[in-house]
Amino acid sequence: MRGVLAFKRFARSVSEPSDQDLVAQALAGDSAAFAELATRHRSRVERICQRFFSDAEQVRDLAQETFIHAYGGLKGYRAEIPFGAWLRAIATNLCYDELRRRRRRPEELVADFSAAESNWLGLVNTATPEELVEAAQERQEAKTLADKLLATLKPEDRLVLTLQNGEDMSVSEIADIVGWSEAKVKIRAFRARQALRRQAARLVRPRKAESS
Amino acid sequence: MMNCFEARQDFVGFWQSALGDERRRNLLAHLKGCPKCDRAFRAFALTAPMLHAGNGATAESARGATSAGSRLDVSHLELSGKLEGTRSADAHRAAEILRRASVYRLADRRPSHRLRDAAAGFSAMAAAALLLYFSLATPSQSFDDLMAPSDSISETASQSDTNFLGQQTAPISTVSYDIAG
Numbered sequence: 346m347r348g349v350l351a352f353k354r355f356a357r358s359v360s361e362p363s364d365q366d367l368v369a370q371a372l373a374g375d376s377a378a379f380a381e382l383a384t385r386h387r388s389r390v391e392r393i394c395q396r397f398f399s400d401a402e403q404v405r406d407l408a409q410e411t412f413i414h415a416y417g418g419l420k421g422y423r424a425e426i427p428f429g430a431w432l433r434a435i436a437t438n439l440c441y442d443e444l445r446r447r448r449r450r451p452e453e454l455v456a457d458f459s460a461a462e463s464n465w466l467g468l469v470n471t472a473t474p475e476e477l478v479e480a481a482q483e484r485q486e487a488k489t490l491a492d493k494l495l496a497t498l499k500p501e502d503r504l505v506l507t508l509q510n511g512e513d514m515s516v517s518e519i520a521d522i523v524g525w526s527e528a529k530v531k532i533r534a535f536r537a538r539q540a541l542r543r544q545a546a547r548l549v550r551p552r553k554a555e556s557s
Numbered sequence: 558m559m560n561c562f563e564a565r566q567d568f569v570g571f572w573q574s575a576l577g578d579e580r581r582r583n584l585l586a587h588l589k590g591c592p593k594c595d596r597a598f599r600a601f602a603l604t605a606p607m608l609h610a611g612n613g614a615t616a617e618s619a620r621g622a623t624s625a626g627s628r629l630d631v632s633h634l635e636l637s638g639k640l641e642g643t644r645s646a647d648a649h650r651a652a653e654i655l656r657r658a659s660v661y662r663l664a665d666r667r668p669s670h671r672l673r674d675a676a677a678g679f680s681a682m683a684a685a686a687l688l689l690y691f692s693l694a695t696p697s698q699s700f701d702d703l704m705a706p707s708d709s710i711s712e713t714a715s716q717s718d719t720n721f722l723g724q725q726t727a728p729i730s731t732v733s734y735d736i737a738g
Contacts, residue, residue, distance in 0.1 A: 379651070380658030409655060416651030469599050474588055477602045478572055491607035510608050538608065545600035552592050 364428035372419055379419075383412045386429055390436045396511040397440040397503070399492070407443060411436040434522045437508065441523065444500035457493060461486040470550050494544050502537030509534055559587040564594050568601045572609055 362370070362378075364385070370378035387408065394407040414435050415422075422431055458466065465486045469477060481487045495503055504523065508514045516534070520527045559567075564587040570576040571584055588595045 376650075376654045376657075380654050383655055384658060409652070412655055413648045413651040416654070417647040466603075469602050474571070474585060474598055474602075477599070478574065481572075481602060481606055487603075487606040488610070491604055494604060495607055506608070510610075538604075541604050541608070542597075542600050545603035546596065548603060549596050549599040551596055 365424050386432050390432055393433055393436045394440055396507045407439055410439050437522050441504045444503055462490045465490055494541055497544050498540050501533055502540055505534045506537045559583045561594050569609055572605050
């Protein structure tokens with residue numbers, strides 16, 4: 346089975362042109378080549394945008410803008426960088442710009458919780474630590490509530506945490522994409538985590554110590 | 558007994574079920590007796606699904622994408638918050654390519670929005686102008702016309718109060734309002 350898959354992959358790699366070939370063809374004026382590139386990388390670009398925004402239309406618009414920017418800057422693309430990484434950098438920067446444009450205010454947060462998220466918040470305030478760990482694994486609302494907390498942060502904090510935790514990028518990769526120094530990325534990530542925990546702490550009720 | 562610093566160091570390990578039995582017991586005992594750490598853990602639990610959730614596929618693809626290790630230079634794209642800054646001819650051409658390829662069926666930069674907004678504004682202005690015209694236009698009847706007794710008015714006025722649809726009814730004054738009879 347694994348051999349068949351490997352053969353299929355090999356056959357595809359032989360029959361299909363590489364990204365670099367398609368870029369060269371697009372630069373020579375072949376619009377079908379650029380369309381092929383867009384089709385190939387669409388899902389990855391959209392996934393990056395989804396890390397920042399939940400609205401499907403917004404995600405689609407940003408992904409589309411990514412390809413439009415890529416087309417405009419195709420002449421400046423250097424072949425030693427994978428085309429996917431180059432697109433990812435464009436998508437990330439566009440998402441960052443959009444975050445800066447429409448920052449959410451923290452006071453909107455609680456009013457925006459769905460019933461399931463409020464339920465999860467109730468559980469966080471009442472369940473034992475072991476129950477919490479188990480429950481978080483199977484509850485999607487735990488993730489959506491965490492995303493809403495993230496949405497209350499400053500755009501640069503949100504950017505760093507999303508790339509670091511959502512896309513699992515290293516400090517140097519983030520520094521490359523956003524054009525900051527590695528030290529700045531580290532400091533920003535540290536402050537972003539603190540800010541996120543502060544926001545979360547506002548939702549947790551203080552409790553009295555239990556006598557054991 | 559664990560102190561608060563040690564306890565908080567173990568939050569991630571506990572969340573990922575990576576703590577040994579003894580450390581786990583110590584942490585739970587500490588959380589039970591320390592309201593501050595208990596609150597910190599609950600706040601941690603709210604953020605952990607985002608901060609400490611592994612995503613293997615994403616990580617793999619992300620690493621693969623930058624395997625060349627080269628610095629990414631996207632400065633030539635002028636990505637400084639100006640989506641409209643892209644050269645418009647290229648942008649329209651790219652949108653057209655994407656639309657034709659059905660990558661994005663509505664892949665245009667929505668040029669129709671301006672036209673639609675202008676049409677809506679024009680309609681609103683026209684409606685307002687008509688409303689203003691009819692509210693300020695000269696009345697079709699003069700004041701004297703209105704004051705002169707017309708036939709229909711005099712007929713109505715001359716009808717007896719006791720004549721209702723051709724039948725004689727009791728005059729209002731004869732109706733007793735005494736409920737008790």
